Amino acid sequence: MTTVSMRDALNQAMREEMRRDERVVLIGEDVSGGLGGTGEDDAMGGVFGVSQGLVSEFGRERVIDTPITESAIMGMAAGAAMTGLRPIAELMFIDFMGVCFDQIFNQAAKFRYMFGGKAATPLVVRTTIGAGFRTAAQHSQSLYALFAHIPGLKVVIPSNPYDAKGLLIDAIRDDDPVIFCEHKVLYDTMGDVPEESYRIPMGEANIVRSGTDVTIVALARMVGFALEAAELLAAKGVESTIIDPRTISPLDMETIIESVEETGRLVVVDEGYPRCGLASDIAGEVAEHAFGVLKAPIKRVTPPHTPVPFSPTLEDAYIPDACRIVDAVQATLKQER
Amino acid sequence: MGTPLNHDELITAYGQMRTIRAFEESVNEEFLDGNIPGFVHLYAGQEAIAVGVCAHLSDEDKIGSTHRGHGHCIAKGCDVRAMMLEIFGKKDGLCGGKGGSMHIADLDRGMLGANAIVGGAPPLAIGAALAAKNLGTGGIGVAFIGDGASNQGTTFEALNMAVALKLPAIFVFENNGYGEGTGHDFAVGSGDIGALAGAFGMPVTCVDGTDFFAVCEAMADAVDRARSGDGPGAIEAKATRFYGHYVGDPERYRSSIEVSELREHHDCLKIFRSRVLESGLLTENELDDQDREAVAEVDAAVLAAKAASDPTSSDLITDVYAGY
Numbered sequence: 001m002t003t004v005s006m007r008d009a010l011n012q013a014m015r016e017e018m019r020r021d022e023r024v025v026l027i028g029e030d031v032s033g034g035l036g037g038t039g040e041d042d043a044m045g046g047v048f049g050v051s052q053g054l055v056s057e058f059g060r061e062r063v064i065d066t067p068i069t070e071s072a073i074m075g076m077a078a079g080a081a082m083t084g085l086r087p088i089a090e091l092m093f094i095d096f097m098g099v100c101f102d103q104i105f106n107q108a109a110k111f112r113y114m115f116g117g118k119a120a121t122p123l124v125v126r127t128t129i130g131a132g133f134r135t136a137a138q139h140s141q142s143l144y145a146l147f148a149h150i151p152g153l154k155v156v157i158p159s160n161p162y163d164a165k166g167l168l169i170d171a172i173r174d175d176d177p178v179i180f181c182e183h184k185v186l187y188d189t190m191g192d193v194p195e196e197s198y199r200i201p202m203g204e205a206n207i208v209r210s211g212t213d214v215t216i217v218a219l220a221r222m223v224g225f226a227l228e229a230a231e232l233l234a235a236k237g238v239e240s241t242i243i244d245p246r247t248i249s250p251l252d253m254e255t256i257i258e259s260v261e262e263t264g265r266l267v268v269v270d271e272g273y274p275r276c277g278l279a280s281d282i283a284g285e286v287a288e289h290a291f292g293v294l295k296a297p298i299k300r301v302t303p304p305h306t307p308v309p310f311s312p313t314l315e316d317a318y319i320p321d322a323c324r325i326v327d328a329v330q331a332t333l334k335q336e337r
Numbered sequence: 338m339g340t341p342l343n344h345d346e347l348i349t350a351y352g353q354m355r356t357i358r359a360f361e362e363s364v365n366e367e368f369l370d371g372n373i374p375g376f377v378h379l380y381a382g383q384e385a386i387a388v389g390v391c392a393h394l395s396d397e398d399k400i401g402s403t404h405r406g407h408g409h410c411i412a413k414g415c416d417v418r419a420m421m422l423e424i425f426g427k428k429d430g431l432c433g434g435k436g437g438s439m440h441i442a443d444l445d446r447g448m449l450g451a452n453a454i455v456g457g458a459p460p461l462a463i464g465a466a467l468a469a470k471n472l473g474t475g476g477i478g479v480a481f482i483g484d485g486a487s488n489q490g491t492t493f494e495a496l497n498m499a500v501a502l503k504l505p506a507i508f509v510f511e512n513n514g515y516g517e518g519t520g521h522d523f524a525v526g527s528g529d530i531g532a533l534a535g536a537f538g539m540p541v542t543c544v545d546g547t548d549f550f551a552v553c554e555a556m557a558d559a560v561d562r563a564r565s566g567d568g569p570g571a572i573e574a575k576a577t578r579f580y581g582h583y584v585g586d587p588e589r590y591r592s593s594i595e596v597s598e599l600r601e602h603h604d605c606l607k608i609f610r611s612r613v614l615e616s617g618l619l620t621e622n623e624l625d626d627q628d629r630e631a632v633a634e635v636d637a638a639v640l641a642a643k644a645a646s647d648p649t650s651s652d653l654i655t656d657v658y659a660g661y
Contacts, residue, residue: 025471061471067501072494075460076467079478082449083399083468103491106454107461114440115450116433117656151657175659203661250661 001194007187009161010050010126013168014088016197018058021086024172026051027064027077028090028126035065047092048128048187070100074125078108078177081123086172091127094181095138097146108177109152120175124168129157130183130221130271131308131319140308140315142220142271145278147179148249154178154202155249159223161191163246166200173199183220203250207259211239214329215259217282218242218269222320226269229325238329248278256282257290264295265332269320274302296335299328340550340618341557342392347618348627350392350549354384354606355631356417357408361580363635364407364424364438368584372643374426377438380408382547382579385605386511387412389552390479390572393560397476399447399465401458403483403511404439405578406451413448415441421638427645434648435656447476455516456489458482459508463499466506466569477505477563485516487530496537499569506569507559508534511546514577518590534571546576547605550612576605 004012018024032055033044045052055063066073070091077089091097097104104125111119131140148155154176158164164182171178208223209230218226223244230240241259245252260266266286270279279300286298301320309315342350361381367373380387383405391412394400402409410420415431423430424438431443442450449465452458459480466478486492487510499506510530514521527533531543540562542555552574559570577599581588588596613619 023472064467064502067497069494069498071491072460072463072498075457075491075495076464076498079399079401079449079461079464080468080471081464082444082461083465083478084472084474085468087464102454102457103460107452107457110440111442111450112659113656114432114436115442115444116431116435118432118444119442120659154658154661176661 001192003190004161004193005187006158006161006164006182006189006191007048007050009165009191009193010168010182011052011054012193013165013172014051014054015057017169017172018054018062020197023084023086024088025062025064025085026054026088026090027066027073029066029068029073029092031090032060032063032065046090048184050187070096071103074100074103075107077123078103078121081108081121081177082111082119086122088124088126088172091125093139094127094129094143095141097143104177105150105153109150112176113152121177122175123177124171124180125177126180126182128184129181130185131315132185132221134310134312134315136310137307144179144181144248145272145276145281148278152177153249154247155181156202156247157181157219158246159186159220159244160189161193163200163206165193166198167202167246169197170199170202174202178202181220185221200246202247203252204246205252205255206244206246207255208242208244209240211241213238213240213263214265214267214332215241215243215256215263216267216269216325216329217256218244219248219278220271222269222271225320225322226325228322229329232322232326233329238333240329253285253289257286260286260290261293264293266294267299267301267325267328267332269301269325271303271320274300274305277302296332299332301325301328340553342553344618346392347613348623350388351609351619351624352627352631353388353412354549354609355627356634357384357387357411358606359631359635360407360411360417363639365580365584367639373424375437377424377584378405378582379578379580379584380405382599382605383511383513383576384408385549385609386509386546386552386574386576389549390509390556392553393556394447394479396445396447397469397474398479399449399462399476400479400481401449401462401465402451402481403458403486404451404453404455405483406441407438409481410441410443410448410451414446415443415448417634418638418641421642422645425642425645426647427642428648428652429645433652433656455483456486456491459492459495463495463504463506466499466504467502470505475564477507477560479507479509482508482510483516484510484512484514484521484525484530487533488524496534496539500538503568505563505566507556507563508569508571510534510571510573512573512575515582515590517582520590531571531573534573539569539571541571541573543573546574547603547608549605549609577603
């Protein structure tokens with residue numbers, strides 16, 4: 001076990017899988033960087049440095065820099081996945097799905113079904129999500145729910161280095177297309193990570209903290225805020241369970257519902273937009289399957305229904321935080337029926 | 338007339354073109370009789386392109402197709418009966434009845450699917466080219482692209498990527514005159530699809546798509562280049578479709594004499610026949626045998642499709658994921 005950043009944990013996962021299986025390739029803009037320039041080779045390693053150093057071990061045949069051409073990146077990766085490679089394609093920011101979504105949701109996601117189960121598409125799309133970088137409306141969104149809406153896709157959202165490595169390895173070895181969402185504010189988060197390879201199966205939630213008064217479901221950066229909130233609540237005698245689903249397709253509703261059956265209260269914290277989003281989906285599932293055990297209305301903690309703003313003052317107000325989670329929990333406690 | 342194809346290969350090529358024609362004529366009839374659900378888009382008139390291109394391909398070579406994909410399937414070796422069952426939506430169709438005409442695929446034959454998104458296939462085909470290159474299979478990736486799809490961004494992106502990565506890919510532009518109900522003369526701004534592909538930095542050959550031998554020769558050059566690691570190439574083949582955009586299309590966008598002119602003077606089957614007869618490469622009897630066999634095979638496929646079982650409701654939720 002060593003203490004590493006989430007960035008390095010992801011790099012380890014890719015490196016180990018590329019060593020294990022030569023069909024694994026990395027494709028994207030500046031995944032190594034420097035081609036056609038007058039400076040250094042491997043000048044970027046991805047814009048966040050996640051794939052730094054891979055090209056020196058695996059070469060440009062397998063660490064494939066591309067032009068800025070997201071539709072061709074996603075389509076090429078999907079076509080290669082269907083014909084024998086196991087590509088990791090990088091979509092630099094999830095916001096850029098707007099220029100390449102067809103290749104993911106009409107092509108990769110549907111091959112298996114449209115072709116009567118005869119196609120496998122072992123594709124991982126690594127992408128970044130999240131506000132907090134002062135990068136405004138087109139580089140800060142948390143659009144994972146749009147992918148989870150599509151049958152045929154799997155969606156992973158790790159909150160810490162250990163989960164990031166184990167889930168990325170699982171995603172690379174999986175035979176379905178997986179959208180792997182990395183919160184850019186978490187890249188420098190440190191955590192203990194085994195040096196050897198290990199898999200965390202998609203579809204298994206992590207119970208981050210156990211308490212009997214309320215269930216808080218949170219993902220990615222929101223898990224840290226939920227933990228902060230839980231400490232503040234504990235000081236007031238309120239004990240929270242925190243569940244990190246880790247993957248939202250498949251989604252481990254069983255663990256969430258079991259917890260709500262114990263606590264009777266549910267708060268869902270989601271950095272995605274509030275309308276038709278993940279928080280609404282989880283709330284809907286619980287309302288449908290565990291209505292009888294609820295002691296209070298379900299609370300959703302999300303940003304407002306606005307684009308992500310630029311001004312730091314506005315962006316800080318936009319992002320859910322520990323205080324808003326505490327308020328939501330207290331509201332469910334007050335509203336007991 | 339010189340051709341690199343031997344006697345048997347010429348018979349096969351004519352047989353495939355004739356099978357495509359018979360297939361499309363039957364699908365037209367069956368659709369109009371109400372026996373086929375959904376949309377169907379017919380390839381008749383363009384047979385020489387699919388067959389001339391696929392004559393150079395093996396199962397290791399992959400093709401990405403279009404919504405007008407029946408001809409590509411047959412030319413790539415898909416089973417005609419299983420295709421017909423699929424188009425009828427039957428359980429034993431090529432895709433279990435889940436794809437239909439617009440998504441018909443056979444990965445074992447290197448047919449990566451008809452594609453109902455105009456411009457959907459070019460990025461997928463360069464992916465197949467990348468896989469072939471990295472895995473060292475010696476295969477190539479081929480995208481069939483209509484004149485309509487020649488205007489799509491995905492096509493431009495795939496052309497550029499193939500050149501940048503020097504992929505063993507071939508882009509076959511099938512200019513059939515119309516993108517739905519809008520003429521190519523209007524919709525392709527420059528009017529010159531071949532020049533467009535060439536501007537990305539690859540050799541392009543423009544041919545008469547009703548001339549099997551011209552298509553076949555152009556493809557031979559492009560395949561040589563791709564297989565020897567010299568990068569992508571493109572072909573623009575012109576052959577106006579005989580039917581409407583879809584079966585049932587009233588075709589008010591073209592004059593009634595256009596189609597009769599096409600069928601009279603630009604039918605690739607007639608052109609092939611007269612060429613091989615004039616040059617003595619094949620006999621009338623050999624060609625007539627192919628005509629009869631094609632019709633018999635397609636008729637049998639239609640009968641089989643009509644008698645075949647539908648999928649059951651339990652099939653609805655299978656094949657979404659490899660595991661979930």
